[in-house]
Amino acid sequence: MTLGGELKEGLKLSLAALRANKARAVLTMLGIIIGIISVTLMGAAIEGLTRAFNNSISSIGADVLYVQKWPWMDTGEDWWKFRNRRDLEIDYADKIRKDATLFSAVAPVVGRMGTLKYENKTANNVQVQGTTSDLLYVSNMGFTEGRFFTDEETKGDRPLAVIGADVADQLFPNQDPIGKQLKVNGLSFRIIGVRSKQGSFMGMFSLDNVVIIPIGRFQSIFGKHFHPSIEARVSDPSDMENAKEELRGIMRKVRGLAPLQEDDFSINQQDLLTSAFDKIAGTIGAVGLFVTALSLFVGGIGIMNIMFVSVTERTKEIGIRKAMGARRRTILVQFLIESSLICLGGGLIGLAFSYPLSLLVDKVLPTSLPISIAVIGIIISLTVGVISGIIPAFRASRLDPVEALRYE
Amino acid sequence: MKVIELVKVNKVYDMGAEVQVNALRNISLSIERGEYVAIMGPSGSGKTTLMNILGCLDTPTSGLYLFDGVNVSDMDDNELARIRNQGIGFVFQTFNLIPRSDALHNVELPLIYSGVPSAERKERALKTLEMVGLGERVHHKPNELSGGQRQRVAIARALINNPSIILADEPTGNLDSKTGDEIMLFFEELHDKGNTIILVTHEEYIAEHSKRIIRIKDGEIESDLPIEKNGKVKTTHPSEKAQA
Numbered sequence: 001m002t003l004g005g006e007l008k009e010g011l012k013l014s015l016a017a018l019r020a021n022k023a024r025a026v027l028t029m030l031g032i033i034i035g036i037i038s039v040t041l042m043g044a045a046i047e048g049l050t051r052a053f054n055n056s057i058s059s060i061g062a063d064v065l066y067v068q069k070w071p072w073m074d075t076g077e078d079w080w081k082f083r084n085r086r087d088l089e090i091d092y093a094d095k096i097r098k099d100a101t102l103f104s105a106v107a108p109v110v111g112r113m114g115t116l117k118y119e120n121k122t123a124n125n126v127q128v129q130g131t132t133s134d135l136l137y138v139s140n141m142g143f144t145e146g147r148f149f150t151d152e153e154t155k156g157d158r159p160l161a162v163i164g165a166d167v168a169d170q171l172f173p174n175q176d177p178i179g180k181q182l183k184v185n186g187l188s189f190r191i192i193g194v195r196s197k198q199g200s201f202m203g204m205f206s207l208d209n210v211v212i213i214p215i216g217r218f219q220s221i222f223g224k225h226f227h228p229s230i231e232a233r234v235s236d237p238s239d240m241e242n243a244k245e246e247l248r249g250i251m252r253k254v255r256g257l258a259p260l261q262e263d264d265f266s267i268n269q270q271d272l273l274t275s276a277f278d279k280i281a282g283t284i285g286a287v288g289l290f291v292t293a294l295s296l297f298v299g300g301i302g303i304m305n306i307m308f309v310s311v312t313e314r315t316k317e318i319g320i321r322k323a324m325g326a327r328r329r330t331i332l333v334q335f336l337i338e339s340s341l342i343c344l345g346g347g348l349i350g351l352a353f354s355y356p357l358s359l360l361v362d363k364v365l366p367t368s369l370p371i372s373i374a375v376i377g378i379i380i381s382l383t384v385g386v387i388s389g390i391i392p393a394f395r396a397s398r399l400d401p402v403e404a405l406r407y408e
Numbered sequence: 409m410k411v412i413e414l415v416k417v418n419k420v421y422d423m424g425a426e427v428q429v430n431a432l433r434n435i436s437l438s439i440e441r442g443e444y445v446a447i448m449g450p451s452g453s454g455k456t457t458l459m460n461i462l463g464c465l466d467t468p469t470s471g472l473y474l475f476d477g478v479n480v481s482d483m484d485d486n487e488l489a490r491i492r493n494q495g496i497g498f499v500f501q502t503f504n505l506i507p508r509s510d511a512l513h514n515v516e517l518p519l520i521y522s523g524v525p526s527a528e529r530k531e532r533a534l535k536t537l538e539m540v541g542l543g544e545r546v547h548h549k550p551n552e553l554s555g556g557q558r559q560r561v562a563i564a565r566a567l568i569n570n571p572s573i574i575l576a577d578e579p580t581g582n583l584d585s586k587t588g589d590e591i592m593l594f595f596e597e598l599h600d601k602g603n604t605i606i607l608v609t610h611e612e613y614i615a616e617h618s619k620r621i622i623r624i625k626d627g628e629i630e631s632d633l634p635i636e637k638n639g640k641v642k643t644t645h646p647s648e649k650a651q652a
Contacts, residue, residue: 002523005520005523009520016508016509017508020508316504317506317507319504320504320505320506320517321506321517321521322465322489322492323463323465323492323498323504324492324493324498324517324518324521324565325489325490325492325493325494325518325521325522326489326521327485327486327489327490327521328485328486328489329486330521401465401466402460402465402466405465405500405504
């Protein structure tokens, strides 16, 4: 008998055997169903978090360097060291622009929470950002309507504002915000642009609840004691390291640091966050998958157990089949298919449950169940089936026909 | 032509603790194609061991077993499975049908393991079931059939692959006398058609349906005699005797 024939016959026999013991098959499957649900949901949650993070992080350009007083990542150094650093000044941006060769745009950005008013509507806790026209080139900003302010408008401290999508929705539902007079902490600004939607950062806070105004105007509202971070866009993203070194050199000169003095500023970039996230996601993933894999393991033990029962129950049948000319491999394949079918069925049912569940979890935590996880789930369940079936099937195939026929 | 030839076959069982049981001692016998042989012996005589070896379910500890001229005494599991599949048709006392499968599928079984395609399998199984008089019951499961019908399904299964020998182990042991007689008549028909039949039994009156009786005792051949046609007496089932 060929392997193909054995597989076909094995499939028929296994289906018949499972049909004959439906309740048992379903109960055994339950272990795998639960295992697959937890594994795929875990995978989906990690996948969802990663996607959400990648979406969020894209608002921080991969090719933008941020000069700031504080590093983004805890370096394990003394908090006071960073606290006591000198603040950054707005004119650093001009100084950097003057000396830099590897950067295409440099902009200072100051930020603070403020209150917006339009007619009788108010929006509290909106991020007010003051910057120069260069931010347009640094951040690759997109607009649903209007434009950003120009260099002349920045220098002239014109009372112009660009608003985020949330502000537009909140203060100007059903009307065109362009040209409207918006009050930012009591001062009037004319809206010249609406920024395209950025989404939220990890589902936590919106990046669209923002208004951007010329930096001089910002100072006239909030005062001059706000210190910016300097955002600089690298011309050639493949040359990040050299650009970073150049920026560092310029900053050291601007700060007047002696050769042996430490940097008293931090240069931050997106991949700091990405690598930190990857580390965290990797740890969560490893621990989570280990725990969920345990449940799958328990399911696998259940199947092995039931396969032993199945083999014992059918000892006589195995004897008959052997007397009729079934080879060892034929019997082995038959029982392997049976355990694989249980697992495959469990895997499919598990997936059928985990898809709607993932949509539910998505309401709380970013979750997505891509095809790749579904396919991996199926492969895992088949593997569990084969692994937990192999010992019982092997035992069945090795039964002595004389003994097996005598078994009652 | 010899279909079976045993030369000095021994079977020793290790019972542990250095106890050995010589189930068969120096058995030599040969059976020609077309013979109808009964193997007789009380329980513990070794006749079951002999049957297992003849049926290629077991291998001898020493000695030679030629089946259709091929040495099977040291074949491996897979080769033995092939001999059982194509060379031997088994009929058991307890029928040994697969309970979940219908008559048709039970009869098809040896053909499945021979790799015969499904359509041909079905056709041959139907034909064979018709031949044993069960053409109307092909889709009945064993528990929906009477003992005699079950045994006929088993006989159909034994015949389907045109085996060299039919090996029947107490085929009437679980049947009432009337049905048992029917089955024995059926075996006679099969013999008349040229089939080689080996019947294992401990019942004298069953053995007398054959043409030659080999008696086993303590693992050895006690006697091996043809039944004289004129000397053959019509015996009856012990239960009938008791009634009379």
